[in-house]
Amino acid sequence: MRAYFKKRYNSFRFAFRGINAAIRSEPHMRLHVLGAMVVVVLGFAFDVTKTEWCLLIGCIGLVVTAEIFNTAIETVVNLVSPHYNPLAGKAKDLAAGAVLAAAITAACVGTIIFLPYLLALAKVYF
């Protein structure tokens, strides 16, 4: 039983090490984290609804998860194909495309949620 919990504990430790490695080594990941912080601050500032929080948190999770998978794929590709290979390039392009698709989705959701709040704020001042 003790060995079981130690194994589960180590699995979490390795997973957090992976997230930490992505934040430390990937400038894009740091940009995503910064973007997530801005979204959370705006969420509190505009006092968004519970449903809107769920959508915003879901989008943050989607983008961060896509970036971590992208980093993992890039790392494996660099390991198995350090020299030029069209398939290696395709794998990296696909992984980067997944991040872009997630980021576009998040940008659309963010615009739909925050634009009405921003317009209402603009009406108060102008």
Ligand SMILES: Nc1ncnc2c1ncn2[C@@H]1O[C@H](COP(=O)(O)OP(=O)(O)OP(=O)(O)O)[C@@H](O)[C@H]1O
């Ligand atoms: N081994 C390779 N063979 C063929 N094309 C490659 C190879 N490595 C990279 N490429 C091409 O160069 C592009 C950029 O690759 P790179 O490894 O610099 O990733 P990146 O997009 O700069 O990632 P990041 O900035 O997140 O590290 C890839 O999307 C791919 O088109």
